Amino acid sequence: MVIKDLVAKEIFEQSGYVAPAYSPGLIIRLDANENPFSLQEPLKKKLLEEMGKVDFNRYPKAGSPRLRERFAQYFGVDRDMVMLGNGSDELIQILCLTFKGKINGVLVPVPAFVMYKIIAVNTGNKVVEVPLEQNFDLDTEAMLGKIEINFPALVFLSYPNSPTGNLFSRDKIEAIIKKSPGVVVVDEAYAAFSGDTLVPLLKKYDNLIILKTLSKQGMASMRLGFLIGNKDIIAQLDKVRLPYNINSLSQIAANFFLDYSMEFASQVQEVIKRRAELYLALQEIAGIKPYPSRANFIYFSCIFDSDRIYINLTAAGIYVKNLNKPPRMTNCMRVTVGNLEENATFIKVLKSVISELGA
Numbered sequence: 001m002v003i004k005d006l007v008a009k010e011i012f013e014q015s016g017y018v019a020p021a022y023s024p025g026l027i028i029r030l031d032a033n034e035n036p037f038s039l040q041e042p043l044k045k046k047l048l049e050e051m052g053k054v055d056f057n058r059y060p061k062a063g064s065p066r067l068r069e070r071f072a073q074y075f076g077v078d079r080d081m082v083m084l085g086n087g088s089d090e091l092i093q094i095l096c097l098t099f100k101g102k103i104n105g106v107l108v109p110v111p112a113f114v115m116y117k118i119i120a121v122n123t124g125n126k127v128v129e130v131p132l133e134q135n136f137d138l139d140t141e142a143m144l145g146k147i148e149i150n151f152p153a154l155v156f157l158s159y160p161n162s163p164t165g166n167l168f169s170r171d172k173i174e175a176i177i178k179k180s181p182g183v184v185v186v187d188e189a190y191a192a193f194s195g196d197t198l199v200p201l202l203k204k205y206d207n208l209i210i211l212k213t214l215s216k217q218g219m220a221s222m223r224l225g226f227l228i229g230n231k232d233i234i235a236q237l238d239k240v241r242l243p244y245n246i247n248s249l250s251q252i253a254a255n256f257f258l259d260y261s262m263e264f265a266s267q268v269q270e271v272i273k274r275r276a277e278l279y280l281a282l283q284e285i286a287g288i289k290p291y292p293s294r295a296n297f298i299y300f301s302c303i304f305d306s307d308r309i310y311i312n313l314t315a316a317g318i319y320v321k322n323l324n325k326p327p328r329m330t331n332c333m334r335v336t337v338g339n340l341e342e343n344a345t346f347i348k349v350l351k352s353v354i355s356e357l358g359a
């Protein structure tokens, strides 16, 4: 058997997403944009008690109807405008499967969240990439030009953008929604940290879909993503969604998140404070240029070899994201905002790594 002859060329040739293999022991994870704060013990106990009531021999509630209703209320939309996914990654996959083929592929600005391209390619879609402007805003002219020529079924935009952390201009996003023949997906994975949302625009545009996730707000382990939008689109997506995509434990965790949403919201506020401090600390290091962020991470470039910085940070047990890729992201990295101690340790070790490199 020659595997290469059996697998789609596009899948065979792409490298896929590589999650880091964290070394055992005490490490600081500032690479995956997780919430640095774990659940407080009494709350964790409550959640585990609820989970203990699960009938492990039974399938979960298909389609999670009660949760859809609760989250619709939470997001301020109608009940049939919400769909749940096993993380928003799964919802991106469902979108790419549903809209594949009829019209022409997927449009993404770059740099963007890498899974848009990986999932689009894996589901047999053609991907068109358009570089962002120098200030990381959308190049509307280039995007609209590609829309006219390529007629994409899906456009993916993150608001705030990952990995750059900025919010695209609203008028540019609206121009793209108006001109798109297909669906424009605005991914609000980091919206809690920006204090901004495009949810009100759902009333105005029937081709707008918004994605949300609990992964960045303290529930990454439970894999809970949300898609909000036009109920007629959701009716189609629902046919592609696997029946039991949200397992019973995750359904309990989702309800728990809503029951204690104030706790999670106060953690977000804390992260926002830490972000301002981390930004200033990075700014003070000669040779490092951090970019303002509306998310729970900071994108920065350096005048040093970021591969070496990454290796030395990892050796010290500190994981960040090395994005080093010419020309646009040469020697660029992304660091998740951690708690007070994690940020202080990261800054201290980063400084010593830079001085060791002889910079």
Ligand SMILES: Cc1ncc(COP(=O)(O)O)c(C=O)c1O
Residues within 6 Å of the ligand: 032, 033, 086, 087, 088, 089, 090, 113, 158, 162, 187, 189, 212, 213, 214, 215, 220, 223, 224, 225
């Ligand atoms: C922009 C963006 N969207 C979606 C996701 C994935 O979220 P989830 O954990 O819900 O699959 C991420 C994760 O890093 C992200 O950065």
